[in-house]
Amino acid sequence: xxxxxxxxxxxxxxxxxxxxxxxxxxxxxxxxxxxxxxxxxxxxxxxxxxxxxxxxxxxxxxxxxxxxxxxxxxxxxxxxxxxxxxxxxxxxxxxxxxxxxxxxxxxxxxxxxxxxxxxxxxxxxxxxxxxxxxxxxxxxxxxxxxxxxxxxxxxxxxxxxxxxxxxxxxxxxxxxxxxxxxxxxxxxxxxxxxxxxxxxxxxxxxxxxxxxxxxxxxxxxxxxxxxxxxxxxxxxxxxxxxxxxx
Numbered sequence: 338x339x340x341x342x343x344x345x346x347x348x349x350x351x352x353x354x355x356x357x358x359x360x361x362x363x364x365x366x367x368x369x370x371x372x373x374x375x376x377x378x379x380x381x382x383x384x385x386x387x388x389x390x391x392x393x394x395x396x397x398x399x400x401x402x403x404x405x406x407x408x409x410x411x412x413x414x415x416x417x418x419x420x421x422x423x424x425x426x427x428x429x430x431x432x433x434x435x436x437x438x439x440x441x442x443x444x445x446x447x448x449x450x451x452x453x454x455x456x457x458x459x460x461x462x463x464x465x466x467x468x469x470x471x472x473x474x475x476x477x478x479x480x481x482x483x484x485x486x487x488x489x490x491x492x493x494x495x496x497x498x499x500x501x502x503x504x505x506x507x508x509x510x511x512x513x514x515x516x517x518x519x520x521x522x523x524x525x526x527x528x529x530x531x532x533x534x535x536x537x538x539x540x541x542x543x544x545x546x547x548x549x550x551x552x553x554x555x556x557x558x559x560x561x562x563x564x565x566x567x568x569x570x571x572x573x574x575x576x577x578x579x580x581x582x583x
Contacts, residue, residue, distance in 0.1 A: 409423070409492040414487045430495060433464070435457075435489075445477035495516070500518040501518060504582075521563060527550075
């Protein structure tokens with residue numbers, strides 16, 4: 338997973354959680370060719386990977402993310418460039434599944450056809466949730482999909498990401514985006530584990546910025562500090578992982 342990450346404020350996330358869904362049109366198109374992506378965001382188990390690059394902190398004062406919209410489902414088999422329409426000021430999540438044996442890559446595209454983010458880049462089957470349009474001024478209108486099998490992408494507002502109240506361990510498999518429900522108080526640490534073989538990265542978004550909690554290759558087990566106003570966790574993984582408040 339890649340992309341430039343932005344800061345999320347408490348007031349903004351509150352708008353995300355309570356916003357009413359506003360239906361948006363779902364348009365889809367297909368391109369005749371798609372270039373082979375450069376490996377980066379995630380790789381298949383057993384391959385060599387580089388730790389995720391440090392995110393560039395971006396303030397949210399120039400845009401008002403959190404606008405709600407109705408989930409959009411895109412699906413096809415093989416290479417495609419499906420179009421979609423979401424609010425221009427909305428960061429979003431994409432729930433992606435793919436069945437195949439070859440390279441599977443998903444780029445988000447700007448209105449001029451340029452790449453915004455490399456969301457997925459792996460070999461073989463994939464299932465995960467990724468974050469996109471997080472940079473101030475960034476707006477995607479299509480995905481560029483490279484695949485040799487069937488795939489489905491469901492685009493949802495951030496308010497539809499699963500939530501965690503820190504009272505019980507948070508667990509998952511592969512890439513995910515999780516809202517942190519309720520305020521954390523004072524000095525808070527979490528134990529994070531991962532049993533995969535490839536890049537494992539965890540980012541925490543808070544009112545004060547973006548924190549790289551973990552950025553390692555392979556298995557991981559450690560305790561890290563979590564900002565007391567953390568609103569969102571973004572996980573890049575190829576195995577089972579857990580986050581447990583200490």
